[in-house]
Amino acid sequence: MxxxxxxxxxxxxxxxxxxxxxxxxxxxxxxxxxxxxxxxxxxxxxxxxxxxxxxxxxxxxxxxxxxxxxxxxxxxxxxxxxxxxxxxxxxxxxxxxxxxxxxxxxxxxxxxxxxxxxxxxxxxxxGWLKEEVHINGPWELESFLAHTDKVLEDVAQSDSRLFQVLTTSRDPQRAAKFFMTQCAGDFLSEASAMARNVLGNCGVYTSELFKILIDEYGYGVDKKKHSTIFEDMLKAMGMSHHVHYYWQFYTASSLSLTNYFHYVSANHGELFRYIGAMYYTEATLALTTKHQSRAIRTIFDNTVPTEYFDEHSHIDVHHGRMALKRLIIPMIEQFGNTIIPDLIRGFEEFKLLQDIADEELYAHIKWHDELDEHRARAAELHGKRNVDMRITESENELSVLHTHSNDELFWVESGELDFVMSPELSVRLKAGEGIVIPKGMIHGTCVTSKTCTYTVTAI
Structure with missing residues (x-):
């Protein structure tokens, strides 16, 4: 169009x-x-x-x-x-x-x-994060440590919902590949945002952060670089390892995770928010990657190497400790309690964004699993509501993957098209067929007949 x-x-x-x-x-x-x-x-x-x-x-x-x-x-x-x-x-x-x-x-x-x-x-x-994340003070080192230790302990003690969702999906391999697709937007250029913070002169803190950065980059050995290990994992799963090959399939919330680190790194006045967010992700990855590795090994029956996740289970214990003991504590001791609200804000904001991204991932997998139910519901709803939009497109016309703010009824009136939901899932819809699209679910279409007319109706 x-x-x-x-x-x-x-x-x-x-x-x-x-x-x-x-x-x-x-x-x-x-x-x-x-x-x-x-x-x-x-x-x-x-x-x-x-x-x-x-x-x-x-x-x-x-x-x-x-x-x-x-x-x-x-x-x-x-x-x-x-x-x-x-x-x-x-x-x-x-x-x-x-x-x-x-x-x-x-x-x-x-x-x-x-x-x-x-x-x-x-x-x-x-901007909405300011309304959702409230940092009530006063803060000092002891209260900072008590708060963050409690959050990380809760993560350590909780069961892995990701493992449960992926392994109990109607198509676990499809679900796992969709999860990997969401990771690819960040992991194929991993630690690029971090590199924004090692230029200039921050004294010893530049060197301490650089130690974490060069770990991510394999100390100059390409085969050991985290993004290279992730590429190898994608290839073993039969997926593309090329940067942004799956660009259209990234959800907004997975993009928000990558962008948040660039946001608080490109704006250098937000350095301490970055350090707080980095501490959260490094400390929690040491915990969550164990479950991610276990899920991939279970779903693919140990045929896919999980070195990428296993490496993070090991190295991020060290990185989390480095972030706390060599960056955060010395920074608070040198610059005072005035920086703690920014540290806490970054920690809590990224935690919230990660929770939202997880929920959106699970919602997509649920939608994919319940495709037949959503097609049946479309048949029940068709003709019972006033159509909001009627569109006619020509053969091979493609709609870039996108989302809607409301649940919508998508119905093909004439012709046929491919309705695409993930790299592993598409369905051919013909005249007299449709699907209910839950709000926020990414989808796209490609016309496969000479022309195709379809309608969209808000539910």
């Missing part, structure tokens, strides 16, 4: 709204344009549905009950691109290298447009 942004040309170019102009121009890049496939053949192609742009991205902040919207997904996609234009990506064989695409992705003027809109997008996607 041809698209146009909801920002009018007049509002984008009237000179009174520089951010609107920058957003419109940034979103028009070829890298984000309509694709011909659900999978990317280049690290510089990242379809992002610019038609979902509206003025709210520039003037508002999302509420915690609005995270299922298509605008949230779009904003997270744009933000990751803005952050990753600071990083270097080259394709791996057999993926071809296109010099023009490479130059275009890093084109300085385009990068500048992204920098201009970054603060407003960050406010749009993370």
């Amino acid at each position: 041809l698209w146009t942004t909801k920002l009018t040309r007049e509002s984008a170019y009237d000179g009174s709204n520089a951010a609107a102009e920058a957003l419109a121009l940034y979103a028009q890049a070829d890298a984000f344009a309509q694709p011909s496939s659900f999978y990317t053949s280049s690290p510089y192609r990242r379809p992002s549905r610019p038609q979902d742009i509206n003025d709210s991205l520039l003037t508002e902040s999302l509420k915690s009950n609005q995270l299922s919207s298509s605008h949230h997904l779009l904003a997270q996609r744009l933000l990751l691109n803005i952050y990753e234009q600071d990083l270097v990506f080259l394709p791996k064989p057999p993926m071809a290298f296109n010099l023009k695409e490479f130059k275009d992705f890093y084109e300085p003027q385009h990068v500048a447009f992204g920098k201009k809109i970054r603060p407003v997008l960050e406010n749009y996607v993370y």
